[in-house]
Amino acid sequence: MSEITYVPGDATAGRAIDVLVLGGAGVDTIVRVPELPLPYADSYMIDSGIRTRAGQTGDFVAVALTALGLRTHHLDFLGDDPEGDLVRALHREHGIPLTAVPQPAGTKRAVNLVGPDGRRLSLYDTSRAHPDDRFPEDTLRALAGASRHAHVSLTQPCAHALPVLRDTGVTLSTDLHDWDGENPYHEPFAYAADVVFLSAAALGDPERAMRRIAERGRAEVVVATAGARGALVLADDELTRLPAVTPPAPVVDSNGAGDAFAAAFLHAWLNRETPLRSALFGTIAGAHACTVPATETTAIGLDELRVRAADL
Template structure:
């Protein structure tokens, strides 16, 4: 029986607004081609993609007692996702994402992620005994889980997203993680940053480059490159990074070589952008084999 993955943090309700191009600083009136509300954020994206690939998930998140929280609960209803929900007194996390025709994005956090003074980790700690690996997303509230995860000896993976190579906010996650994913959006010299992370004892580091593919560095100094998998058309790029992470992790758990893990990530990411959903309806284990 496949052991679950524990995923900590990251569910929002997003308003997606598609524009021909991102707005310039000048005052103007914009006419979107379309807009809609959808499930968002990094933990939800990873959970849905992994579940689509047959991987059971235990997902811990914070939700408000509001309409948006209920919409997220409904969107996460999946037989392979067990949601450990902690209710907060404030509103549920919400974003507005402005999307351009070439896939660029501006995200407005109109309701930032909640950061309660105390988090009850009891259910997550109990679930950890069944889980093979923990994915800790870089939300403020998940930092308090790192000590007990490390004490349990559970392998931790994290996704630093648009890390700039220096921001101290990311340090607790970097220190705790065995494997690290990040993007090159804010890293013109991403290879140097990857080398620094490897020198801190990581198993491997993966850096994604959007439409330019991905790069992996192993602990023994091997560099691997993965080109992007082409698609006939891009519908929505939201969640592509989380789909890549999930496709990679799925193949890793199957014991695949790292080159095949990269390929699996690239396929999952490519499928994601062809759909409005965080996990493409066409994603399944056969597509990644």
């Protein structure tokens, strides 16, 4: 399989891409389980079915950004396998340009166990990448040079792309997900990005971790999402807590909620909204995502997002 390269026009003539999404392409196998943690048993009968669909963190962000009207491009490694075909089909369905670098190890995949309350436990197959994987630098520079912004997933080989991205002058965001505040793998992402998202789930002291990111890195805004407890926003050295938004329907799955939050925040932030206003958009989109079954890959549209924001 040869590399699929998309270079949108002349970067010097304008930015043809609003957001370049790096990494996070793959497939998930969804299994609804009776409870989490799942007690040991020889077997479980899964009446709802076990389904594999395209969509990991980068895919979800790309879909959500596109649903909000942003010109989005996705760059990642993909295998020449059925899973890679699912990812390509997802991008075609949503009209998202995709640059796929061949990955002989195969397309990234995971198994998500989803409980009745929508919580999930993800099992990631880390064999689908190698430490020496690198995005082709000419492709990376061309795409970054044509982009207003780049959102960088934690997946391999995005850490190696950070110096090149910074060299192009494009603004950056990243999502540290459930960082514990100590794992050094996350630090290059945290300190290189202009906007940093993370979950407060594994943080004993979220404010301390957020301020450390702002002090050691270049982040203008640090946002820690906390599910039903809302979100913390650190901007201009001031920490603000935003309450959670009531979901518009019953919560069925939290998978993709953080990605939806990030996409809606970036849409507002790139349109020069304040960090708090951007985070409000994020909480609305994240709450909406929790009402979407794990087997689907859909996102809130711009009109609905604006209506809900106006109501609040």
